Amino acid sequence: MENSIKQWLVQHKIQYILHTHPAVFTVPEAKIHCGHIPGTHCKNLVLKNKKTGQLYLITIPYDKKLDLNQFRKMISAPKIRFATGNELSEALGIKAGAVSPLALINDKNNNVIFMIEESIWNAEEICCHPNINTETLQIPKNDFQKLIRDVSNNFEVRKDLPYSFR
Secondary structure, eight states, rough: HHHHHHHHHHTOOOOOEEOOOSSOOSSSHHHHHHSSOOOOEEEEEEEEETTTTTEHHHEEEEEEEHHHHHHHHHOOOSOEOOOHHHHHHHSSSTTTTTGGGGGGOOOTTOEEEEEEEHHHHTTTEEEOOOSTTEEEEEEEEEHHHHHHHHHHHEEESSSSSOEEEO
């Protein structure tokens, strides 16, 4: 984990357990290398409204697939696309394959809107990368919710995110 992320977590009194593992890029790889870690595992996507340029970091259960067309309609965007590597780097200081709610720590201007599925928000423990795909943090619910509030980005807890099971 980057020192800056570790320092931020300490400064904000966020408790976590750090797990290391081989790099994971897909849900099947994560099941193999991270499936034993207790907690609710999530999938994270960064999408861009092509008309406004607004970026959205979306967190849903790892075993679900976001319906991009329905999401586009939900945010009233004529077109959306996945953020490019450059956009991920510029907005959140991360690379593709390491998207995580913890990337919001790097969003100094609070430009990215965070949307999280309600079941993950309410989970007793949340598992996500600390902006690197060779580590997973197991974070208690209250600490995770504090983390999200402390980064000061606009965020929405949604029970209507459009998805299907994989």
